[in-house]
Amino acid sequence: xxxxxxxxxxxxxxxxxxxxxxxxxxxxxxxxxxxxxxxxxxxxxxxxxxxxxxxxxxxxxxxxxxxxxxxxxxxxxxxxxxxxxxxxxxxxxxxxxxxxxxxxxxxxxxxxxxxxxxxxxxxxxxxxxxxxxxxxxxxxxxxxxx
Amino acid sequence: xxxxxxxxxxxxxxxxxxxxxxxxxxxxxxxxxxxxxxxxxxxxxxxxxxxxxxxxxxxxxxxxxxxxxxxxxxxxxxxxxxxxxxxxxxxxxxxxxxxxxxxxxxxxxxxxxxxxxxxxxxxxxxxxxxxxxxxxxxxxxxxxxxxxxxxxxxxxxxxxxxxxxxxxxxxxxxxxxxxxxxxxxxxxxxxxxxxxxxxxxxxxxxxxxxxxxxxxxxxxxxxxxxxxxxxxxxxxxxxxxxxxxxxxxxxxxxxxxxxxxxxxxxxxxxxxxxxxxxxxxxxxxxxxxxxxxxxxxxxxxxxxxxxxxxxxxxxxxxxxxxxxxxxxxxxxxxxxxxxxxxxxxxxxxxxxxxxxxxxxxxxxxxxxxxxxxxxxxxxxxxxxxxxxxxxxxxxxxxxxxxxxxxxxxxxxxxxxxxxxxxxxxxxxxxxxxxxxxxxxxxxxxxxxxxxxxxxxxxxxxxxxxxxxxxxxxxxxxxxxxxxxxxxxxxxxxxxxxxxxxxxxxxxxxxxxxxxxxxxxxxxxxxxxxxxxxx
Amino acid sequence: xxxxxxxxxxxxxxxxxxxxxxxxxxxxxxxxxxxxxxxxxxxxxxxxxxxxxxxxxxxxxxxxxxxxxxxxxxxxxxxxxxxxxxxxxxxxxxxxxxxxxxxxxxxxxxxxxxxxxxxxxxxxxxxxxxxxxxxxxxxxxxxxxxxxxxxxxxxxxxxxxxxxxxxxxxxxxxxxxxxxxxxxxxxxxxxxxxxxxxxxxxxxxxxxxxxxxxxxxxxxxxxxxxxxxxxxxxxxxxxxxxxxxxxxxxxxxxxxxxxxxxxxxxxxxxxxxxxxxxxxxxxxxxxxxxxxxxxxxxx
Numbered sequence: 001x002x003x004x005x006x007x008x009x010x011x012x013x014x015x016x017x018x019x020x021x022x023x024x025x026x027x028x029x030x031x032x033x034x035x036x037x038x039x040x041x042x043x044x045x046x047x048x049x050x051x052x053x054x055x056x057x058x059x060x061x062x063x064x065x066x067x068x069x070x071x072x073x074x075x076x077x078x079x080x081x082x083x084x085x086x087x088x089x090x091x092x093x094x095x096x097x098x099x100x101x102x103x104x105x106x107x108x109x110x111x112x113x114x115x116x117x118x119x120x121x122x123x124x125x126x127x128x129x130x131x132x133x134x135x136x137x138x139x140x141x142x143x144x145x146x
Numbered sequence: 147x148x149x150x151x152x153x154x155x156x157x158x159x160x161x162x163x164x165x166x167x168x169x170x171x172x173x174x175x176x177x178x179x180x181x182x183x184x185x186x187x188x189x190x191x192x193x194x195x196x197x198x199x200x201x202x203x204x205x206x207x208x209x210x211x212x213x214x215x216x217x218x219x220x221x222x223x224x225x226x227x228x229x230x231x232x233x234x235x236x237x238x239x240x241x242x243x244x245x246x247x248x249x250x251x252x253x254x255x256x257x258x259x260x261x262x263x264x265x266x267x268x269x270x271x272x273x274x275x276x277x278x279x280x281x282x283x284x285x286x287x288x289x290x291x292x293x294x295x296x297x298x299x300x301x302x303x304x305x306x307x308x309x310x311x312x313x314x315x316x317x318x319x320x321x322x323x324x325x326x327x328x329x330x331x332x333x334x335x336x337x338x339x340x341x342x343x344x345x346x347x348x349x350x351x352x353x354x355x356x357x358x359x360x361x362x363x364x365x366x367x368x369x370x371x372x373x374x375x376x377x378x379x380x381x382x383x384x385x386x387x388x389x390x391x392x393x394x395x396x397x398x399x400x401x402x403x404x405x406x407x408x409x410x411x412x413x414x415x416x417x418x419x420x421x422x423x424x425x426x427x428x429x430x431x432x433x434x435x436x437x438x439x440x441x442x443x444x445x446x447x448x449x450x451x452x453x454x455x456x457x458x459x460x461x462x463x464x465x466x467x468x469x470x471x472x473x474x475x476x477x478x479x480x481x482x483x484x485x486x487x488x489x490x491x492x493x494x495x496x497x498x499x500x501x502x503x504x505x506x507x508x509x510x511x512x513x514x515x516x517x518x519x520x521x522x523x524x525x526x527x528x529x530x531x532x533x534x535x536x537x538x539x540x541x542x543x544x545x546x547x548x549x550x551x552x553x554x555x556x557x558x559x560x561x562x563x564x565x566x567x568x569x570x571x572x573x574x575x576x577x578x579x580x581x582x583x584x585x586x587x588x589x590x591x592x593x594x595x596x597x598x599x600x601x602x603x604x605x606x607x608x609x610x611x612x613x614x615x616x617x618x619x620x621x622x623x624x625x626x627x628x629x630x631x632x633x634x635x636x637x638x639x640x641x642x643x644x645x646x647x648x649x650x651x652x653x654x655x656x657x658x659x660x661x662x663x664x665x666x667x668x669x670x671x672x673x674x675x676x677x678x679x680x
Numbered sequence: 681x682x683x684x685x686x687x688x689x690x691x692x693x694x695x696x697x698x699x700x701x702x703x704x705x706x707x708x709x710x711x712x713x714x715x716x717x718x719x720x721x722x723x724x725x726x727x728x729x730x731x732x733x734x735x736x737x738x739x740x741x742x743x744x745x746x747x748x749x750x751x752x753x754x755x756x757x758x759x760x761x762x763x764x765x766x767x768x769x770x771x772x773x774x775x776x777x778x779x780x781x782x783x784x785x786x787x788x789x790x791x792x793x794x795x796x797x798x799x800x801x802x803x804x805x806x807x808x809x810x811x812x813x814x815x816x817x818x819x820x821x822x823x824x825x826x827x828x829x830x831x832x833x834x835x836x837x838x839x840x841x842x843x844x845x846x847x848x849x850x851x852x853x854x855x856x857x858x859x860x861x862x863x864x865x866x867x868x869x870x871x872x873x874x875x876x877x878x879x880x881x882x883x884x885x886x887x888x889x890x891x892x893x894x895x896x897x898x899x900x901x902x903x904x905x906x907x908x909x910x911x912x913x914x915x916x917x918x919x920x921x922x923x924x925x926x927x928x929x930x931x932x933x934x935x936x937x938x939x940x941x942x943x944x945x946x947x948x949x950x951x952x953x954x955x956x957x958x959x960x961x962x963x964x965x966x967x968x969x970x971x972x973x974x975x976x977x978x979x
Contacts, residue, residue, distance in 0.1 A: 029237070029249065029252055029253055030237035030238065030240075030241045030243070030249060030250065030253050030327075031237065031253075031326070032237075032241075032321070032325050032326015032327050033325070033326065033366075034326060035324070035366040035367055035565065035566065035569045038566040038569065038570075038680060039367075039566065039569050039570050039573050041680055042566070042570050042680060043570070043573075045680075053678060053680055054678075055676045055678040056326050056676055057241075057249070057326075059248070059249060081237055081253055081256055081257050082256040082257060082492075082493075082604065083252040083253050083256055086251075086252035087252050090252070110490075110491055110492070112491055112492060129457060129491075130453075130456075130573075131456050131457055131458055131583075131586045133576075133577040133587075134573060134574070134577055135577060
């Protein structure tokens with residue numbers, strides 16, 4: 001069976017750099033601040049992505065399950081409660097258990113600089129904070145998922 | 147920085163979009179609307195003598211790790227001159243999970259102190275006189291439980307309940323929309339809030355059993371006008387619920403308080419508070435016929451900072467917080483919490499928390515701005531902006547009414563969607579350079595520090611110690627008493643004519659845990675189903 | 681994949697992703713020789729009628745008895761192609777439902793409420809061993825026609841205040857449903873709407889003898905969801921007894937072929953040079969026809 005080489009999902013262009021990408025925006029744990037996640041989800045949609053937003057209070061198992069079934073290219077975890085190291089580790093573990101660790105992982109929220117290395121070691125490809133322009137976040141994601 | 151960026155300009159509109167006249171003169175004054183401090187509708191302040199009669203409460207939000215850790219920080223802050231306590235609770239406690247629940251485990255002790263049962267609260271207040279110090283709890287989904295725990299603690303310390311002062315936030319409507327620590331669906335949550343308020347009015351008459359908060363919708367992206375409008379609309383929803391339960395508006399309204407953010411737009415904030423005072427008094431008079439002046443008073447606390455503070459060039463935040471605190475003082479706030487400059491990216495260190503405290507003390511005792519009540523009253527600009535803001539708030543409140551009221555707007559996800567859209571707009575304005583954030587989108591430096599050298603470290607062993615204590619309590623408490631009090635709670639929750647507070651207090655005395663009480667209530671009421679609409 | 685084998689969700693997800701993005705040439709290459717056929721249920725209706733929540737509840741209910749593969753289509757932005765794929769089933773419930781697989785897809789360029797390669801996606805789900813497929817799409821006007829051929833049982837979801845829809849029914853543009861659902865039945869006007877639909881239905885001869893029932897539903901009322909599910913069961917039983925299965929599948933195959941041919945034609949037309957388009961019409965036509973065959977060696 002041949003692998004499709006001509007995709008009819010148009011490759012990302014300037015106007016829609018994430019066209020054809022499927023991205024899950026998730027809120028793991030108990031953190032109730034969802035506005036950043038929602039703003040990013042909307043920005044990703046405006047950049048052409050197909051976005052699924054999970055809503056609040058999802059377990060790592062639930063997040064991994066929907067990431068796999070929906071065949072997403074990337075999962076963005078929004079965490080502002082300080083529990084990023086534990087929650088990211090749990091999500092990574094759940095994805096690994098289903099052989100899905102090729103799904104790219106990103107984190108947004110309040111992550112102090114000294115935790116960046118630990119998250120990268122877990123496999124996180126990018127960490128975003130609210131002071132970054134949305135266009136930069138979109139561009140970084142586009143580059144990472146190219 | 148791109149050369150196509152606009153230069154920063156002063157602009158002629160507040161962040162909420164209200165026009166600021168470049169030259170304000172006496173033609174803008176409407177003397178009949180200004181009023182007198184201490185007289186309804188209280189535009190100029192609820193007390194004729196303002197802060198001379200009573201300075202605002204300096205109440206710094208604090209809490210982390212174990213009850214012992216937080217107790218130590220509270221003793222430090224009280225020694226440094228803080229006059230009231232403001233308790234930050236961790237997410238498991240706020241959301242009703244015990245520390246050993248898998249959803250709770252990564253979050254124990256992180257954003258606040260873990261209080262899973264009465265024993266922890268006894269530790270929290272060790273060496274602190276509950277009869278003398280006012281304590282405010284930022285707690286919502288589990289507010290009734292924490293309040294019950296507070297009563298039980300006072301009981302055990304021999305402090306008469308009538309002496310207790312303080313607040314529980316207890317405002318579930320904004321949780322659904324902007325803060326996310328909801329537990330039960332809307333109706334049973336409103337029931338529980340009414341139970342708490344009616345009980346508190348009898349048992350702890352000096353305690354504020356609700357702090358209706360616009361703060362969080364503001365922080366989430368709503369404008370100052372929307373913040374006040376949503377808050378007042380929520381306030382009316384609570385008033386209506388209490389009246390349905392047979393409460394006397396003139397009585398319970400005396401103990402309704404409010405809570406807001408203060409962001410950087412100085413005059414916008416002052417006008418917002420003045421308009422809020424005026425509107426609330428008028429609403430109670432017009433809609434419910436309240437004449438008791440004390441019941442018409444719009445009392446509120448504020449937090450200065452929040453999402454107006456940013457990580458790049460964090461010392462800039464000291465300046466922001468100072469300006470915001472001044473606005474709070476000119477706006478007549480009853481209690482002020484000033485954020486620390488590192489609040490944008492961590493729990494404050496002891497030194498940044500101290501500086502936040504000093505900010506208030508300097509403004510209070512060195513600057514003189516608090517000496518005269520509503521010192522900016524009569525200013526052409528301030529009075530004009532107050533009137534404009536009042537009108538704008540009214541317009542938003544009418545939109546909510548037209549939709550069908552706050553409860554429907556929340557259950558449908560309509561309010562949530564509005565806030566998300568507003569947040570996106572706000573972010574896009576900043577990204578386009580139409581809104582200035584010094585150090586972030588203008589006057590930024592590539593090599594700018596994003597943090598300060600000293601960082602706050604949550605003790606990595608705190609969670610383990612919390613769980614250890616929790617397990618010990620569960621092993622040593624009277625299991626029969628636990629079962630009895632939980633069963634009684636369940637039976638009472640199934641009826642809608644029982645006030646649950648006494649049952650919750652009994653549970654606390656039996657060392658029933660927060661998670662156990664919540665599980666019992668969930669069995670009766672179910673869980674809130676979040677409408678995810680983007 | 682046999683019905684009893686454990687579902688490889690990751691592999692299925694990959695397959696669906698491949699198919700969603702596949703060009704016409706790739707679709708042909710990937711098409712199975714002997715496609716499986718399982719009962720297909722379709723839920724369609726205008727935006728805002730509460731279809732998503734209803735579909736979610738229905739899926740969870742039926743997943744207790746069948747292995748369900750569900751496809752839900754959400755509209756893409758015509759400008760950027762992006763989409764927010766909707767909230768249907770609370771993840772807490774979904775994660776616990778081993779018998780349910782949900783895939784959300786964006787309509788992309790489609791104006792008919794469907795999505796690229798939808799027939800292929802449904803086929804892939806059938807091949808993965810599900811006992812029943814559930815398809816939820818946005819239906820406005822002719823979308824119902826598109827969905828009609830792809831499913832066996834089609835339920836049209838309406839809500840009180842849907843005056844326009846009833847007018848359309850009277851005009852004959854919306855008569856293709858097997859079941860009519862009046863959702864948000866807790867709202868005023870629900871009973872009246874149901875009655876009106878029944879009246880319109882009675883006026884026209886029941887097509888092929890199936891009398892489309894009107895079911896009142898509310899997501900707050902579990903019994904109403906059961907009633908909808910029972911109506912679906914009844915229709916499925918009726919189909920087994922009475923319907924022209926071969927005819928139905930032929931219509932489905934025709935429409936599927938039409939979609940592919942239209943896409944192929946679109947590819948060809950996009951590639952026609954400006955020069956060709958300045959030629960006389962019959963030469964343009966011939967050029968287009970000549971370009972139609974797929975050059976397999978270049979894919």
